[in-house]
Each structure stands twice: as C-alpha cells, then as structure tokens.
Amino acid sequence: MAGKRLTGEALAAAVAERTGHAFSDRALLERALTHASARDDAGFDYERLEFLGDRVLGLVVADMLFAAFPDAPEGELSVRLNALVNAETLAEIGEEIGLAELVQAGREIRSLAGRKRVNLRADAMEALIAALYLDGGLEAARRFVLARWTARSRAAGAARRDPKTALQEWAHQAAGSAPAYAVEAREGPDHDPLFTVSVRVGGFPPGRGTGRSKREAEQAAATQVLVDQNVWTAQGEDA
Structure with a gap:
C-alpha cells in the first residue's frame, strides 16, 4: 500500500488513468481508498463500500456472462461467475492497475503478505x-468492469471449478480419501514469499505447485494432479 498519500487532483488523475472515470466527488474517492487502519478523524474508510462494490461487480459480471454464453446452463454460469469475482481475481486486477499504490493504510497493514494481502487488495478493488457506481452510475462501473474482466471471462479454464474443490471430489471417487497437502518450501522475504506445496491422493503420483500464498500453491498443485490424471486438459477444459 502507498506510503505517501495522494489527495485531491493528483489522486483523481491517478484513478482516472487507471479506470477511465473522472471522479467529481473527491471525498468519496478518498474514502474508497482509505483502509480502516488509516481512517481520519471523521472515521471514513472503505469498509461499507466493499459491501456495495461486491454486489455491483456481481451484477455486471453476471449480466456479461448471461449475454456472452447464451447456451450455458445455470451451473456453468455460476462457476464462471465465482471464478471472476473471487479474491484472487480481484487482487490480480488490482495489481494490474497499480491500485495498491493509491490506497492509504497503516504500516502494519502495508507489510501484510500471502492470503491477507490478497484479501486486502480484493477489498480495495x-x-x-462501489465508488465508481456512486459517482458515475452503473454505466461507469460497467465500463471499468468490462474493460478488465471480459478477457478473463473468455480465457481457457474460465469455466473450471475451483481446483481444490474439483480435486477433492475426484479424490473421493478415485481413491476414497481426501487430498493431503504439505508445504515443502517457503522462500523469499516475509513481504513477498514463494510457497511450494505438494498434494497426494491415495497411491497416485503427487502434484506440486508454487505460489505467492499457500492457497495459490495448493491450487497449482491440485491443478497438476487433475491434468496428470486426465480429469482436466492442459488447455483448461474438463476432460
């Protein structure tokens, strides 16, 4: 998260560059980019806005998927939606637009790593x-979401279930037991770790994966087993 806070015109310009929307309500924008650890005397932070933003994002993405995949059943649309609005996707898009540089947060929050950092960046997104919606209406929020989410919605593997969930279901059928995950290594500094995780299912060859969080590495390891056992294809579709 940012150490030196941008405010006023400088903040509005930075956000406009990243979102394509010029905010008229600067106080709303600053509130949307203030974590509770750095709230001002008025008590403004973005916690309430998270609630609204989650619903706006869900509506826009659901509408996008409904139009883009007219033959997809409800179950497939739900899988696609869940993958597009989860914390990992939100955090990735936040990284792409440099959102963390604009958020004001306390020092202890800026140093978070792993899953906590993912959640923090997802919340800020x-x-x-929500701020885009309140300042510019649904169309302003829609433009931003479509610009950043459309390509992801059509990417290989977008219709996949969560890999750990899919592996657990397959493991019970194929081996009668649950997958067993183990952290094999943790490298790098505390603020930017790299985890290596293995997963075993019965007597099948183990899968291994790496990631910036333990969960990300577990997902990668689960994906490897699913691909190796021809449950999923390497191109991103169920076999």
Whole structure:
C-alpha cells in the first residue's frame, strides 16, 4: 500500500488513468481508498463500500456472462461467475492497475503478505467499484468492469471449478480419501514469499505447485494432479 498519500487532483488523475472515470466527488474517492487502519478523524474508510462494490461487480459480471454464453446452463454460469469475482481475481486486477499504490493504510497493514494481502487488495478493488457506481452510475462501473474482466471471462479454464474443490471430489471417487497437502518450501522475504506445496491422493503420483500464498500453491498443485490424471486438459477444459 502507498506510503505517501495522494489527495485531491493528483489522486483523481491517478484513478482516472487507471479506470477511465473522472471522479467529481473527491471525498468519496478518498474514502474508497482509505483502509480502516488509516481512517481520519471523521472515521471514513472503505469498509461499507466493499459491501456495495461486491454486489455491483456481481451484477455486471453476471449480466456479461448471461449475454456472452447464451447456451450455458445455470451451473456453468455460476462457476464462471465465482471464478471472476473471487479474491484472487480481484487482487490480480488490482495489481494490474497499480491500485495498491493509491490506497492509504497503516504500516502494519502495508507489510501484510500471502492470503491477507490478497484479501486486502480484493477489498480495495470492491470499494473502488462501489465508488465508481456512486459517482458515475452503473454505466461507469460497467465500463471499468468490462474493460478488465471480459478477457478473463473468455480465457481457457474460465469455466473450471475451483481446483481444490474439483480435486477433492475426484479424490473421493478415485481413491476414497481426501487430498493431503504439505508445504515443502517457503522462500523469499516475509513481504513477498514463494510457497511450494505438494498434494497426494491415495497411491497416485503427487502434484506440486508454487505460489505467492499457500492457497495459490495448493491450487497449482491440485491443478497438476487433475491434468496428470486426465480429469482436466492442459488447455483448461474438463476432460
């Protein structure tokens, strides 16, 4: 998260560059980019905005998927939606637009790593989407979401279930037991770790994966087993 806070015109210009929307309500924008650890005397932070942003994002993505995949059943649409609005996707898009550089947070929050950092960045993205909606209406939020989410919605593997969930279901059928995950290594500094995780299912060859969080590495390891056992294809579709 940012150490030196941008405010006023400088903040509005930075956000406009990243979102394509010029905010008229600067106080709303600053609130949307203030974590509770750095709230001002008025008590403003983005916690309430997260709630609204989550719903706005869900509506826009659901509408996008409904139009883009007219033959997809409800179950497939739900899988696609869940993958597009989860914390990992929100955090990735936040990274792409440099959102963390604009968020004001306390020092202890800026140093978070792993899953906590993913959640923090996802929350900030939801708050920004809410601010776009409140300042510019649904169309302003829609433009931003479509610009950043459309390509992901059509990417290989977008219709996949969560890999750990899919592996657990397959493991019970194929081996009668649950997958067993183990952290094999943790490298790098505390603020930017790299985890290596293995997963075993009965007597099948183990899968291994790496990631910036333990969960990300577990997902990668689960994906490897699913691909190796021809449950999923390497191109991103169920076999």
